[in-house]
Amino acid sequence: MTFLRTCLVVLLLIPAVLDVPARAQQPPPQQQDEFIPIEKLPPQDQLPAAPLLVAAYAFVALALFAYVVSVARRLGNVQQELNRLESELKRSGRT
Amino acid sequence: MPKWFTPAVVICGLMFAVAPVLIAEAPYESTMGLVQKIFYVHLPSAWMFLLAAITCGVASVRYLFGGNPRHDRIAWSAAELAVLFGAITLVTGPLWARKAWGTWWQWDVRLTSSLMGWMVAVAYLLLRKYGGPGSDKLAAGLALFGMANVPFVYISVNFWRTIHPTTNVVPTLPTSFGVPLWFSAVTFLLLFVLLLRMRIRLEEQRSRLDALYLAMDEHR
């Protein structure tokens, strides 16, 4: 079980640390040249980039964290079941 | 778990801690500014999605024609990782696109092909979960077909777009943003290997559990 705890503790650091780019951001340059795909699309100057960036990184962290927790939990359940069965088998099965 | 697992976890955690610093210090891309920094997680996730899909496909073929349950375990674990990294790619992509292209979604060939590949991976998981006994081989067949389908999807979506009056060209991704990208990619790769190993262990334990149940029934 200790390796699972190590995984969880170490990977719990990720959301805390990934806040760094959000806090350390500089304001974007004034006349930002938008990537205009074709002539017809209006330039979207007013759209702030920060919420999108934060949302992206937050989603990544959340998804990875949720998956690790899910696998760890399933593994824990199976391990528990295994231990229970093994002790039961030892007690009754070896006749 | 093998001996390399715990040290690898520590290294991976450290790399994840260092990565944001490198990303924050990377130079601004001239046309897209701040939002382009999503690229440092979007591109490695896309690569891991591709790697997971290929792993699942190859393992499925080996399982289908070889029957070794170990390959089946690898295939199932890889499919889950494909769904995970595919979801990350398909969410971070539109978030970036919203600023860079002005819309959330374009019927871009790469986006659409990735979405279809992701759907096949989700279908694989649904089949494994709700298919009942025997779904291991069936899912392997699905994975094989999914893999064979990739060039067809790519070609058909590509020409489906271009013959139609299109609105967009895929923005050329910057070819070398050097250190932060490769660091991020290696971090994700290490994470992929760790997650895969962990997930395979879950399957191994499940198999042991099934074997134990069978042994118990025999003893009765």
Add this chain to the structure above:
Amino acid sequence: MFARIVWLVLRKDFTVEVRSLEIAYTTLFFAISCVLVFAFALVQEGRTPEGGAAGILWIAIAFSGTLALGRTFERERQSETLRALLLAPAARPAVYLGKLLGIVGLLLAAEMLLVPLVTLLFQAPLLEHPTWLAVILVAGTIGFAAVGTLFAAMLVRVRSRDVLLPVLLYPITVPVIIAGVRATAALLEPQLDTGIIWFWLALLACFDVVFVTLALWTFEPLMTD
């Protein structure tokens, strides 16, 4: 020997079907209902959206096809004939091919009804170039049915087979749908551009060859249980 088994399976399916015509009638009527739903949903002020007819045709084919596949193998499952087929000393791929041809026949029959219906309801000149249309429909139907027959056979003993069949089938047959719709839409253009049609036909032909081959190859290991 191989061809004989294919013929026997095909003839068996045809004979059983002709007795009750259950799948034929229900699939055809479903196809009609499908097109009508699209008509009510999409037609505004008596006019269809631009280029809608091709898409509607192929969606109707895809939905009817899924239904027909499900029903065909459900019938096999209920009479346990699939197990009998697999136990017979016949090459498995031949059984698959026989089943595939049966499904293709059924779908082509449905399409013969669908095309005039779509032409009528959506004012689409589908029947202007009948040979082109026939080739496109045959190529697309074979592709769709090739994957569909394998998946439906494979899911026969699976619990949630009714909902899993479309879930598995549609992502894989996306290229067929795209190619079929684009080729049919090119037919509906006032100026016929045969270059585009040849391109999509080539894609469909490759898809058919690759996936029929794959299905023949994997039918044996997938149905062994």
